[in-house]
Amino acid sequence: MTYAARAMADPAPSASSPLVRRRMQNTPRRDTPAELALRRELHRRGLRYRVDIRPVRTLSRRADIVFSRARVAVFCDGCYWHGCPEHATWPKKNAEWWRAKLETTRARDADTSRRLGEAGWLVIRVWEHEPPENAADRVAEAVRERLRRVERALR
Ligand SMILES: [Zn+2]
Numbered sequence: 489m490t491y492a493a494r495a496m497a498d499p500a501p502s503a504s505s506p507l508v509r510r511r512m513q514n515t516p517r518r519d520t521p522a523e524l525a526l527r528r529e530l531h532r533r534g535l536r537y538r539v540d541i542r543p544v545r546t547l548s549r550r551a552d553i554v555f556s557r558a559r560v561a562v563f564c565d566g567c568y569w570h571g572c573p574e575h576a577t578w579p580k581k582n583a584e585w586w587r588a589k590l591e592t593t594r595a596r597d598a599d600t601s602r603r604l605g606e607a608g609w610l611v612i613r614v615w616e617h618e619p620p621e622n623a624a625d626r627v628a629e630a631v632r633e634r635l636r637r638v639e640r641a642l643r
Contacts, residue, residue: 522616523552523564529624535631537562544607549600551611553627558634559609562627563600567616569593574617610634 518540530537530553538554543561551561567575571590579586601611610630614623 518552520564520566520616522566522614522618522620525620526562526564526614526623526627527553529620530627533624533628535628543604543609547603547607549603551604555631555634557638558631560612560627560631560634561604561609562612562614563597564614565597565616570597570615572615572617574615 527537527539535555538556540550540552541554542549543551543554543556543559552564553562554560555562565572569590571594597613601613604611612627612630614627
């Protein structure tokens, strides 16, 4: 059995340490504080978007923030759950379970980015630890550039 398959089959270990508890609280979900802060900054920059929808209807992956016209999909990745390189600390207990879980998450993230890219979308991933102003600048610039391209194509 692969690690991934085992992780799917095994129930989550109990919250045996503060680190494990913290990581469990960071499991993927919507409306995290980091995501709300980013949405606020984007709104302040005059951008309008949709939240927690499938960018491509036939692809069962949801993005956190979606700019349909510009075809930009933004994912806010939690540092612990998605294995951010700056905050990668590992619980010792149930290490194998956590590693399998993380590998599954990261493989799925990469697969989602690849599939959306193939469908003509620009994928932007934002780490939870990134200052929301910086992330919003990055996203806003990409969205405006893509919109300019759409408008040029329509002319
Ligand atoms: Zn981080």
